[in-house]
Amino acid sequence: MSKTPPAEQHTPGAAFERVLTILDTLRTDCPWDRKQTMLSLRQLTIEEMYELGDAILDNDLPEIKKEIGDILLHLAFYAKIADEEKAFNIIDVLNSLSEKLISRHPHIYGDVNVENEDEVKQNWEQLKLKEGNKSVLAGVPGSLPALVKAYRIQDKVKGVGFDWEDKSQVWEKVEEELQEFKEEFNIEDPSLIDQEKAENEFGDLLFSLINYARFLNINPENALERTNKKFIKRFNYLEKISKKDGKNLKDMTLAEMDAYWDEAKKLE
Numbered sequence: 001m002s003k004t005p006p007a008e009q010h011t012p013g014a015a016f017e018r019v020l021t022i023l024d025t026l027r028t029d030c031p032w033d034r035k036q037t038m039l040s041l042r043q044l045t046i047e048e049m050y051e052l053g054d055a056i057l058d059n060d061l062p063e064i065k066k067e068i069g070d071i072l073l074h075l076a077f078y079a080k081i082a083d084e085e086k087a088f089n090i091i092d093v094l095n096s097l098s099e100k101l102i103s104r105h106p107h108i109y110g111d112v113n114v115e116n117e118d119e120v121k122q123n124w125e126q127l128k129l130k131e132g133n134k135s136v137l138a139g140v141p142g143s144l145p146a147l148v149k150a151y152r153i154q155d156k157v158k159g160v161g162f163d164w165e166d167k168s169q170v171w172e173k174v175e176e177e178l179q180e181f182k183e184e185f186n187i188e189d190p191s192l193i194d195q196e197k198a199e200n201e202f203g204d205l206l207f208s209l210i211n212y213a214r215f216l217n218i219n220p221e222n223a224l225e226r227t228n229k230k231f232i233k234r235f236n237y238l239e240k241i242s243k244k245d246g247k248n249l250k251d252m253t254l255a256e257m258d259a260y261w262d263e264a265k266k267l268e
Helices: 012-029 031-035 038-057 061-084 090-103 117-130 146-158 167-185 195-215 220-244 254-267
Strands: none
Touching: 012 031, 012 061, 038 061, 038 220, 061 090, 117 146, 146 195, 146 220, 167 195, 195 220, 220 254
């Protein structure tokens, strides 16, 4: 049996050292932890990130604390596996992070002057190119969900000045893309629709809407997820109350469902 881990610590360094000590023990003594690889942890890490995102949207601070801990554990675990493979260790990770933060903030640790947040972002992108990135968009992960990726692409190119001057121009683009989509889709005979072209036009429309949201300082991913949660809450109410009233959704008219839906909205 392994030695009991050290008691709760009260400084960041000591508390983090406690986690690393426990992880070392688990890696040698626990069959599950011993079996893990970077690849086997990957999907679990993605799930933990989504759970943290949900907790943030719900403003659930106890859950946020828990999920931050889970993610920290995963990051330490990756570093532990890399250390076993003689690639790098957690100290290398932390030192590399500190050096990057210093080099990417010359307006704090150097003699560069900035006027606002936009200039900070522009400097950040230029520094990344100097560090060896071949493209401003190289830092956008290919596996990001499409909506998040579109937002990040637009934000990235803004950092080098490739952006609209005014939100009214972006809205004109939204209307233009909407009209093009309607022309492809608004056909009486659905069999005549060019599905691939309609999909392309719909993608352009979404991209322009995401761009407009950015100009309004709206994060489209957060906005859509809040709407998802709102819809789920209202539909769950519809299911619960209609069942309580002895009704079956399959047998109800849309008007009857809408009545319950309106009740759910009023309760909010």
